[in-house]
Amino acid sequence: MIDKYTLKMLCEKYKLNSEKLVNKNNNILNYGDYQNIDQTLDYLINTLHIDPNNIEKCPSILCKSVNTIQQNVIFLNNQGVVFDNIESCLHVLSTEPNELMETYNYVKFNYNEDIINKITSILSVSKNIIIDVEKLNIPFTNKVGNLSVAVGIGWEFTNIEEIRQVIHSPEFKEHPELFTSTTLAHAKIKEIREMIHSSEFKEHPELFTSTTLARTNIEDVRQMIHSSEFKEHPELFTSDTLAKSNIEEIRKMIHSSEFKEYPELFTSTTLACTHIEDVRQMIHSSEFKEHPELFTSTTLAKSNIEEIRKMIHSSEFKEYPELFTSTTLACTHIEDVRKMIHSLEFKEHPELFTSTTLAYARRDTTNDSQS
Numbered sequence: 001m002i003d004k005y006t007l008k009m010l011c012e013k014y015k016l017n018s019e020k021l022v023n024k025n026n027n028i029l030n031y032g033d034y035q036n037i038d039q040t041l042d043y044l045i046n047t048l049h050i051d052p053n054n055i056e057k058c059p060s061i062l063c064k065s066v067n068t069i070q071q072n073v074i075f076l077n078n079q080g081v082v083f084d085n086i087e088s089c090l091h092v093l094s095t096e097p098n099e100l101m102e103t104y105n106y107v108k109f110n111y112n113e114d115i116i117n118k119i120t121s122i123l124s125v126s127k128n129i130i131i132d133v134e135k136l137n138i139p140f141t142n143k144v145g146n147l148s149v150a151v152g153i154g155w156e157f158t159n160i161e162e163i164r165q166v167i168h169s170p171e172f173k174e175h176p177e178l179f180t181s182t183t184l185a186h187a188k189i190k191e192i193r194e195m196i197h198s199s200e201f202k203e204h205p206e207l208f209t210s211t212t213l214a215r216t217n218i219e220d221v222r223q224m225i226h227s228s229e230f231k232e233h234p235e236l237f238t239s240d241t242l243a244k245s246n247i248e249e250i251r252k253m254i255h256s257s258e259f260k261e262y263p264e265l266f267t268s269t270t271l272a273c274t275h276i277e278d279v280r281q282m283i284h285s286s287e288f289k290e291h292p293e294l295f296t297s298t299t300l301a302k303s304n305i306e307e308i309r310k311m312i313h314s315s316e317f318k319e320y321p322e323l324f325t326s327t328t329l330a331c332t333h334i335e336d337v338r339k340m341i342h343s344l345e346f347k348e349h350p351e352l353f354t355s356t357t358l359a360y361a362r363r364d365t366t367n368d369s370q371s
Contacts, residue, residue, distance in 0.1 A: 016052045017052075048073065069093045145181030148181035200221070229250070270301045330359070
C-alpha cells in the first residue's frame with residue numbers, strides 16, 4: 001500500500017504525473033509498494049527508456065515485480081517482437097510470464113508470427129479467452145478478427161456472453177457488416193442494436209458504417225442528423241468525415257467566417273484528412289493571401305499545409321514557381337520536387353520535368369505499386 005503524497009514524490013523523481021496514474025487505476029494506491037514501484041520505474045525509464053506517457057497509460061505495471069517484467073522482456077526480445085509495439089502497450093509486460101509464453105506460442109502456431117507485431121496487445125490476453133472467442137464461430141472474413149475481440153474481452157471492454165448474444169440476434173443477421181471485430185471489441189454492441197431500429201438509421205444508413213461506429217459516438221451521429229447544420233450542408237457529413245473528424249468541430253466551422261468566405265476549401269475530403277483549425281489558420285496566413293491558387297481543397301486533403309507554407313519561402317519555389325502547381329502539390333511530395341531541382345538530370349533536361357509530368361509520374365508509380 002502507498003499513500004498519494006508518497007506516490008507523488010516518487011513520480012516526481014521519474015517525471016511522471018501521479019494524478020494521471022491514480023485516475024487511470026486507483027488500485028495502485030491499494031496494491032502498490034514504494035520499493036517495488038521505485039525499482040520498476042527505474043528499470044522502465046532508465047534501462048528500457050520507456051516514455052513516461054506510456055507508463056501513465058498503464059499504471060498496473062507498477063504493481064508488478066521487476067523480475068516479472070524482466071522475464072517478459074527477455075522472452076519477447078528472444079522472439080524478435082518489435083519493442084516499439086510493446087512500449088505503447090505495457091499491459092504485455094504486466095502479464096504473468098507463463099501466461100505470456102502460452103499466448104505467444106498459441107497465436108504463433110494458429111495465426112502467424114507477423115500478427116503478433118500487428119496486434120501486440122493480444123499478448124496481454126489469456127490463451128483461454130482467444131479459444132473461447134474462436135468457439136463462437138463469428139463469421140469474420142479474416143480469422144484475425146478473433147484476436148481483436150479477445151483483446152476487447154481481456155481488457156474488459158466487453159465480455160464473452162455479450163458477444164454470444166449479439167451474434168445470435170436478429171440485428172446481427174440483418175446487418176452483419178456493422179458488427180466488425182472492432183465494433184464488437186469496443187463495447188458498442190447495445191448501442192448498435194438500438195441504432196439499427198432508430199429512425200436515423202432507416203433514413204441515413206450510409207452514415208452508419210462499421211468505421212463510423214468504431215470511431216464515433218453513435219448518439220452524437222444521431223443528434224447531428226437532426227441539426228440545422230446537417231440539413232443545410234449534408235454533403236459535409238459523410239461516413240468518412242464522421243469517422244475521421246469531429247462532429248462538433250464541423251458544426252462550429254459551418255458558422256465560421258472562413259467557411260462563409262471560402263466554402264470550396266471545406267469539402268468532406270478536406271474535413272476527413274485535415275485538421276479544421278489548421279485550414280482556418282491557413283486562410284489568414286500571408287502565404288494564402290499571396291498564392292491562393294496553391295491551396296485548393298485537393299492539396300489541403302492530400303498534402304501538408306505547413307509544408308506548402310514553408311515551400312513558398314524556398315529558393316526552389318522562387319526560381320521555378322511553375323513546377324509547384326496545386327496539382328503537383330496534391331500528387332507529389334514537396335521535398336522530392338525540391339531535391340529534383342538540384343539533381344543532375346534536371347540540370348541536363350529541364351524540359352522533361354514539367355508540373356504535369358511531376359504530378360502524373362508520381363500517380364502512375366503509386367498505381368503500379370498498388371496493382
